[in-house]
Amino acid sequence: MKAIISQLLAGIAFCLLCSTGTSLYAQDSLAAGQVPLVVRLPDPDKLEAMRADKDFLYHEVVQQDDSFWKQLRHKIGRWLEETFYKGRASGFWEFLIYVLLTVIVVFVFVKMQKVGLSELISRKAAPAPLPYHVVEENIHELALDVLIEEAIRKQELRKAIRLHYLQSLKKLTDAHLIHWLPGKTNRSYIAEIQHPALRREFEQLTSMFEYVWYGGAGLGTELFDTARNEFMQFDNLIKQHA
Amino acid sequence: MEEEVLTSVQENKTDYSSLHQAIRAIKQELHQIIVGQDQLIELLLVAMLADGHVLIEGVPGVAKTLTAKLLARTVQADFSRIQFTPDLMPSDVLGTSVFHPGTATFDFKKGPIFANIVLIDEINRAPAKTQASLFEVMEEQHITHDGTLYTLAAPFVVLATQNPVEQEGTYRLPEAQLDRFMFKVLVDYPSLAEEINILEMQHRGADLKQDLERVQPVLSSEQLLELRQAVQAVHLDRKLIEYIAQLVGETRVSKSLYLGASPRASIALMNSSKALAALRGRGFVTPEDIQELAPTVLRHRILLTPEREMEGITPDDVVKQIVQKIEVPR
Incomplete structure (x- = not known):
């Protein structure tokens, strides 16, 4: 009994699908035959104005007479832009870059000052040198x-x-x-x-x-x-x- | 030939043989009941000679209290015992003012701290409020109550026992109080041979109460004070004073330590080294005396950095490193 009901339902579903497809095909054939095609071209004045607009300049031209440092800066800037921004520019990545750069700068500064990182974090102050001079004798160096x-x-x-x-x-x-x-x-x-x-x-x-x-x-x-x-x-x- | 030289150079030196004999007699009395614990007994005697207080730490059942109680019996002096509990109040230790209806005045009733030898059992079971009441009396040997100063009779020695801080119902003692203890002695389990000996004694039906009665006083409190004066006369060379200062100073600059030892630690190391030298019948201190006592004097006064603690390093390890690092003066 169950098998008969399921076969009947499948048949009804198939018929409904076929009928819907036929009506859509009929509507498309009608539209293509009745509406004439109009070719639209952009306004040449507007195009010129947009070409002159700086916001639409996608190719940055590097001045050849720039100094070596300026060219290097441009190259690094472009590399960073391509690496982190290309196609997915978001506030998060920008934030992450700034955080990383800050951490690197702080790390280099701390290392240059010869301060231990654990001492910066812990409450203990940096150890002071002994307030006296400890003389160590090496018996092998004495006459x-x-x-x-x-x-x-x-x-x-x-x-x-x-x-x-x-x-x-x-x-x-x-x-x-x-x-x-x-x-x-x-x-x-x-x-x-x-x-x-x-x-x-x-x-x-x-x-x-x-x-x-x-x-x-x-x-x-x-x-x-x-x-x-x-x-x-x-x-x-x-x-x-x- | 060397003996001739030694005998000559020892002339005009204080004779420490009587002190040595007295200490030996005390040890004999203690060993009637206590099996092993030689180091604990020796350190307790050193502290008594050097006018210092001792904190004894160990797991329950290793004869901490018994040893302290017996030592107190060998000296004929006032003895009191205070069991520290979580609800103990400062007035229970120091004393309190009691209204006297006859005279309509308040009289000060002295607490159990007024004794020559005070045994504080399980000191780290009382809260910080009660611990703080011991600060003045342990350092200055007097107490101030209602604006009146009450001085304790000399000798005044506090022998405190405690369970390791990891155990249930214990508090860590404040640094200020720990610093007032000359020594922190760690008591370990007895060796196999010692444990067998203990079991044999119990098996033979040893009665601890009767045995305790057998322990006789060896010294009077006056004699103890005289021995302390003899200890004061022990020679400590300038080079060794500098050595002590270097050892303690190094704890203040060590990268493994968050808190170094105080000048009180230097004084404790100096006085106890003199007492140890005298106890061994010597009239002068050697670097060995200082090195031997350094862990006992310093271990409770220093705090490890969290990094070292996580690495499983103990204060004794750091003290050992410092001792190895500083050159022995010769």
Whole structure:
């Protein structure tokens, strides 16, 4: 039953379509046959006036006698126009270009001023330089022998002990028995020495150096000579273990 | 031969052996009950010798309160304990004026803060209003109430415990208050061997109440004050003073930090280094003392930048970097 109804409806729809098409065709045939064709031409005066109007000039003529910079500016302008405006000029794209250009200019300026971008955004002010000068000594660049002799001559015996200790550290580093780093403490170096006898000797020297240098203990010539001998014996010990 | 030199150069130096012995006796008393936590105990003793307050942070159940309570028992001094709760008021800590009908006057009733050793348990459970009441007393050791100044008797030490801020029902302490703590000690879980030891003690039927009674005072408050004077006499070379200033100064210019440490931190590092040297029987400070205490003194006084925090870097990492960067004076 359903199949019969659907076939009937399809037939009615086909008949209606055919009848509509026939009537349209009949109307077109009538219009073409009755109305004469009139050829219309534009007014020559109006055409001339429009040709002279600047608004209708679509070809910009670049003056050949312009300077190099003017020509470059024209070329960049035309490139930007073709890239972003051609056929789709809208306020959004114009806005985007201005935003991008502003960001680039700000970025270049900030970089030239050597300011970190995170510092601009965060609340923290740019770090100020330390208000004092930090002197860093490199024991490998010091002429320690000369400095020790000079300290002894001036009777600066505590300083001489210090220089002897630095010399021991330098010799241990040169013999690859320790790895010199500015932030390491004396105890770190003791822990680095693998040979027990050498470590024990260096520990003793370190204790003496610390008493003299950090403890502010004074030294007489006799004690200094004893201490100096110890440093020299230690140097020989390093040579044996190097 | 070196011993001869050492003995000679040590002449005319203060003898710190009695201090060393007293500290050893305190440690022995504590270790009757506390298993492990050597670093915590040593730092608590250093702070007591250096006249500083200590903030102890750790998860619940790692003997923070017990250690602080036992330490207080080893010193014969007034002790009080305050449990900080969200509804605690400043007057509950400092004291309040009570009307006396007989004389028709207001009398000041002193709060639990009036003691030599004050244990504040779970300090970060109280709101900022109550925390602020501790500012004056922790720094100046007196309180002002109704225009009257009440000075606390020396020694005055605050030992506060707190749970990590990430835990439920806790507040972050204000920077001004954190700065008043000489140390922030982090308490970790015990090692496997220590935990086995704890379990064995409990299995044998150890009674904590009875054990607590066994702990005897080792020092009187007067003796503690004398030891503090001895600590003041510890020699600190000018080069090491500069070293401390450089370390703390570097926290103020570090790009990893939003807030650097204050001059109070420098003073705390200096005083605690002297106390640590004395505790180890030395009459002078070495760079090791300073380096060892730098994280404990600085970690709660510095604030990381949001970028570093997101990278998972801790204040201890930054302090370590700074310590490695600054040259040890020799």
